[in-house]
Amino acid sequence: MSERLIAVYEVPGPAAEAEKTARAIAFEETVELPFEFPLPARIREEIVGRPGAPSPVANGRFRVEVDFPAALAGGRIGALLNLVFGNASIWPGVRLTDIRFPDSFLSALRGPNYGVAGLRALLGAHGRPLLATALKPMGSTEEELAESAAAFARGGGDIVKDDQNIVDASFSSFRSRVSRIAAAVAREKTPCLYFPHLSGPQEELEERLRFVLGEGLKGVLICPAVVGLDAMRALADRRRAVFMAHPAYSGSLYAERSHGIEHSLYLGTLMRLSGADITVFPNAGGRFAFTPEECRDIAARSRSALGGLLPAWPAPGGGMNLDNAAAMTHDFGADAIWLVGGRLLMHPGGPEAGARAFREKMPD
Amino acid sequence: MSERLIAVYEVPGPAAEAEKTARAIAFEETVELPFEFPLPARIREEIVGRPGAPSPVANGRFRVEVDFPAALAGGRIGALLNLVFGNASIWPGVRLTDIRFPDSFLSALRGPNYGVAGLRALLGAHGRPLLATALKPMGSTEEELAESAAAFARGGGDIVKDDQNIVDASFSSFRSRVSRIAAAVAREKTPCLYFPHLSGPQEELEERLRFVLGEGLKGVLICPAVVGLDAMRALADRRRAVFMAHPAYSGSLYAERSHGIEHSLYLGTLMRLSGADITVFPNAGGRFAFTPEECRDIAARSRSALGGLLPAWPAPGGGMNLDNAAAMTHDFGADAIWLVGGRLLMHPGGPEAGARAFREKMPD
Numbered sequence: 001m002s003e004r005l006i007a008v009y010e011v012p013g014p015a016a017e018a019e020k021t022a023r024a025i026a027f028e029e030t031v032e033l034p035f036e037f038p039l040p041a042r043i044r045e046e047i048v049g050r051p052g053a054p055s056p057v058a059n060g061r062f063r064v065e066v067d068f069p070a071a072l073a074g075g076r077i078g079a080l081l082n083l084v085f086g087n088a089s090i091w092p093g094v095r096l097t098d099i100r101f102p103d104s105f106l107s108a109l110r111g112p113n114y115g116v117a118g119l120r121a122l123l124g125a126h127g128r129p130l131l132a133t134a135l136k137p138m139g140s141t142e143e144e145l146a147e148s149a150a151a152f153a154r155g156g157g158d159i160v161k162d163d164q165n166i167v168d169a170s171f172s173s174f175r176s177r178v179s180r181i182a183a184a185v186a187r188e189k190t191p192c193l194y195f196p197h198l199s200g201p202q203e204e205l206e207e208r209l210r211f212v213l214g215e216g217l218k219g220v221l222i223c224p225a226v227v228g229l230d231a232m233r234a235l236a237d238r239r240r241a242v243f244m245a246h247p248a249y250s251g252s253l254y255a256e257r258s259h260g261i262e263h264s265l266y267l268g269t270l271m272r273l274s275g276a277d278i279t280v281f282p283n284a285g286g287r288f289a290f291t292p293e294e295c296r297d298i299a300a301r302s303r304s305a306l307g308g309l310l311p312a313w314p315a316p317g318g319g320m321n322l323d324n325a326a327a328m329t330h331d332f333g334a335d336a337i338w339l340v341g342g343r344l345l346m347h348p349g350g351p352e353a354g355a356r357a358f359r360e361k362m363p364d
Numbered sequence: 365m366s367e368r369l370i371a372v373y374e375v376p377g378p379a380a381e382a383e384k385t386a387r388a389i390a391f392e393e394t395v396e397l398p399f400e401f402p403l404p405a406r407i408r409e410e411i412v413g414r415p416g417a418p419s420p421v422a423n424g425r426f427r428v429e430v431d432f433p434a435a436l437a438g439g440r441i442g443a444l445l446n447l448v449f450g451n452a453s454i455w456p457g458v459r460l461t462d463i464r465f466p467d468s469f470l471s472a473l474r475g476p477n478y479g480v481a482g483l484r485a486l487l488g489a490h491g492r493p494l495l496a497t498a499l500k501p502m503g504s505t506e507e508e509l510a511e512s513a514a515a516f517a518r519g520g521g522d523i524v525k526d527d528q529n530i531v532d533a534s535f536s537s538f539r540s541r542v543s544r545i546a547a548a549v550a551r552e553k554t555p556c557l558y559f560p561h562l563s564g565p566q567e568e569l570e571e572r573l574r575f576v577l578g579e580g581l582k583g584v585l586i587c588p589a590v591v592g593l594d595a596m597r598a599l600a601d602r603r604r605a606v607f608m609a610h611p612a613y614s615g616s617l618y619a620e621r622s623h624g625i626e627h628s629l630y631l632g633t634l635m636r637l638s639g640a641d642i643t644v645f646p647n648a649g650g651r652f653a654f655t656p657e658e659c660r661d662i663a664a665r666s667r668s669a670l671g672g673l674l675p676a677w678p679a680p681g682g683g684m685n686l687d688n689a690a691a692m693t694h695d696f697g698a699d700a701i702w703l704v705g706g707r708l709l710m711h712p713g714g715p716e717a718g719a720r721a722f723r724e725k726m727p728d
Contacts, residue, residue: 024651032498032527037710043503071533072531074533082563082613087615089613089614090646139410165450202442202597228595230566231592234565252616252617253616255453287392
């Protein structure tokens with residue numbers, strides 16, 4: 001048990017309180033016994049986490065590190081979540097801000113199937129951001145959605161995904177809708193990719209994914225917080241597909257800064273560890289109160305070195321318009337996906353003209 | 365689309381702001397388009413949620429109801445989470461406090477396999493609370509865990525479960541440990557049930573469950589927030605086992621009262637809808653800051669009428685000792701499981717005497 005995994009938390013002060021919390025996390029997440037329990041020396045030394053000294057951050061809070069035997073997470077997503085944020089998630093005021101992984105943990109995970117370069121190769125798109133949109137509104141007919149998707153492809157769009165609200169009541173309605181939209185996009189003979197929303201009962205997810213790939217499609221939209229991070233990981237391990245991860249139902253983890261998991265750690269690192277090729281998140285300035293710094297951190301963690309895992313694409317979405325394209329380029333660089341929904345669909349010329357207008361704003 | 369599903373939220377005031385948030389949720393969770401988007405009348409009338417008028421609650425916050433077409437959740441756990449708390453989870457200050465389900469939604473779910481009466485029948489225990497403990501600490505040998513479990517059974521304990529921190533690196537170590545503990549408990553020839561922690565890679569969960577049942581065991585401990593609520597539902601639908609749900613990794617949903625999902629809605633209703641026979645939660649007065657009222661509400665929602673679903677057992681744990689047994693009885697009644705960990709293991713006479721001491725405190 002020599003290899004260590006280090007979890008970093010921000011906790012309420014003062015320092016003595018922060019120290020107590022760090023010690024409590026170290027016990028709670030391993031042996032879950034009172035401090036005074038007469039633990040055998042072997043367990044106290046080899047199993048119990050080791051709390052570091054607290055150092056002050058802003059707002060009277062303190063940063064503490066807890067050093068765990070890496071074997072307790074065993075290169076597994078579920079065991080990792082349980083170890084670093086199982087019972088700790090229930091303590092008010094505890095925020096997990098970082099995890100430092102040993103190589104053994106990272107090398108046990110495959111991560112993204114395509115990553116940045118793989119998706120560029122699929123699209124033949126190099127040196128520029130990608131343009132994505134969402135098919136909506138829910139309640140539209142298959143024909144309407146298929147027409148929107150085809151128009152977006154004609155306008156030069158790269159990725160058209162189902163809105164995450166589109167869920168199909170049955171496998172047969174999923175099949176029918178996906179086939180029709182896929183055919184409409186294919187008829188345009190552009191590189192544009194269509195990613196259906198992979199949802200439904202847990203026992204059908206893999207079969208639906210197989211169907212999607214059988215239609216010649218290359219990937220899916222998925223909501224990992226809904227289906228489970230390790231469920232996405234399992235699907236990504238078994239089927240070579242692009243996984244575009246949507247943050248639905250995950251907001252409680254990060255939306256309040258006083259607890260939970262740091263935006264970039266969850267939406268950047270954990271999504272990528274779980275096989276996301278693309279991580280969707282609400283852009284700053286949109287309707288969801290992410291700060292520009294939080295957005296840049298998500299992008300950084302989705303692309304920076306992480307063992308041998310491929311970099312993933314940040315896909316900021318929401319509130320994007322033709323006037324902030326320069327800011328988008330500045331904030332996220334070329335290896336980013338601009339996810340534009342309403343503004344593109346509402347373009348006076350329709351989705352085709354909308355896609356063309358946004359593509360023209362992109363750097364080459 | 366005549367049947368409706370009603371989600372109740374608490375959101376920040378003033379009233380005009382609360383009204384705007386309710387309207388935003390109604391759009392965001394269905395069509396996800398700006399208010400001004402020219403929606404076809406059919407979609408505006410049949411798909412978009414209908415926000416009710418805000419009414420003031422405490423702390424300057426307001427309660428608002430949003431009325432959705434029930435078909436959008438389609439009797440599915442994943443679609444439900446996405447519908448009522450998908451993007452809404454990402455808005456700071458939004459707390460989902462209640463859901464009113466139509467019968468059609470509830471009748472599509474099977475819920476708990478055993479429930480209150482079924483578990484009583486397995487144990488032959490009637491008219492009294494049940495006594496449960498957790499096998500720990502992680503790092504103990506198989507023999508040590510097996511001995512603790514057997515001693516607890518001899519002392520009259522009802523359910524001995526793995527600590528949720530115990531995760532097995534491989535299927536073979538899981539098999540070895542579970543078999544040994546199961547055999548040790550069986551040798552005592554008491555009704556005591558052993559529930560191993562069902563964890564591991566997603567693709568192995570069902571096989572591990574099959575193994576557990578093959579050993580003659582009747583149920584498992586599981587962490588639904590880690591594996592996914594619908595993953596538990598799928599397992600419970602396919603295998604008749606008792607599912608004891610542990611709240612690890614779910615705390616961000618409820619620990620801060622200003623957002624997320626109400627404790628009792630998540631730990632009571634949603635766990636039960638997803639097939640939990642038993643819902644574990646930190647008792648008030650323990651180390652996790654749940655209030656007595658929140659605990660009582662969890663117990664109430666786990667047992668009250670919910671379509672044709674069986675009632676589930678509340679299992680308050682943490683900080684329980686021999687002196688607050690009367691309070692436990694008063695707060696939770698007979699249909700509750702007392703989950704006692706450290707205090708029972710630390711009894712001077714060991715787990716057997718510890719179990720006996722707690723059993724003596726239980727009403728008959």
